[in-house]
Amino acid sequence: MYRVTIDREACDGVFACLTRDxxxxxxxxxxxxxxxxGGNVERTDETVVGTFEDERVADAEDAAAACPFDAITVEAVEGEP
Ligand code: SF4
Known part of the structure; x- marks a missing residue:
């Protein structure tokens, strides 16, 4: 399982991420x-957090690397069912 977080305050709508994932x-x-x-998405004013359990973590990491504002964080989630 992994968690992908978009920092909505850092995001500036460049949408480099969309073409990667x-x-x-x-x-x-x-x-x-x-x-x-297929994942779970929780949105607040500051962040959007998606939790996914699939094989597409590399796509999310590509999107994070492409973001010019470092608004995307990808992290493994350990120990959760
Ligand atoms: S690439 Fe970064 S700044 Fe652009 S839309 Fe995606 S998260 Fe926002």
Whole structure:
């Protein structure tokens, strides 16, 4: 399982992430959010947190590397069912 966090305050709607991982989509505010697509997505004013249990962590890491504002964090989630 892994967790992908978008920092909505750092995100500036460049959408480099969208071309690396189709789970990233544009929201009503013109910032990045997730299409849950089998995962779980929680959104607050500051962040969007997607938790996924699949083989696409490399796609999320590519999106994080492509973001010019370092707004995306990918981390492994250990010890959760
Ligand atoms: S690449 Fe970064 S700044 Fe651009 S939309 Fe995605 S998260 Fe936001």
């Amino acid at each position: 189709p789970r990233f989509v544009e929201d009503d505010d013109g910032l990045a959010t997730f299409d849950a697509d």
